[in-house]
Amino acid sequence: MASLKWWDFHCHPNEWGNVEKALSAARALGIQGVCANGTNALSNGQCRSLSHAFKGLVFFGLGMHPQELIQWSRLEQDHAWEGVQAHAADAHFFGETGLDYKYGVTVEQRECQAKWFACMTALARAHDKAVEVHSRQARSQTLEFLQRARAEKVLLHWFYGDKKMIRVIVENGWKASVGPSVLTQPHIQSFARALPVENLCLETDGPVSFDGVPADSTWIPRVAEKVCALKGLSMEELSHVQQRIARDYFGFKP
């Protein structure tokens, strides 16, 4: 198993209990890289520090999470954005960003999410880097937004969708990731089955809990096995695709 290389394309290791232990356990299972998504000024700094401490293993993104930012003052939003811009050249990608219509319910909140999402995708494009995108209860709106924004490198994290949505992803050459929910949830399983493997990434979103257990990157091989079973792929094939996406699409150098 450990001879196969994997990536956790979306997680929040700054929120893990014992990050050092979890990362070395993950590395022992063949995890080659972990995408640490910042969500606010504080966690952006934490993810950046982690990528320095675990160089070549932790790759960091600078983000403004749509669920969080609607609770910030205008001043706090501007402050977070200044931090993102200040370290944009060093960031490996941008995220977590996107739309969240579960928590963003008013017109003002949704406009606010869209404003910072637009800033983030423009910055990512200017730096030729990827955006990792959240789309809770706003999947079609998020796809339309990204098309209008002419976003180039996109990872739709914890995504699922119908044939039409898959066509948009494929036509744009974007990626979408599935995580531990693919182990149990039929709608995620059918999405993983239908999405071409070239467009599919694995993630954990750790420390999000599944069945009451907080996830981290050590869960990736289990997610990989399930995806392979669903798609009739060998672990070697899936592992190669994951490495190719990390290297050629994200431009990561593990």
Ligand SMILES: [Zn+2]
């Ligand atoms: Zn996340």
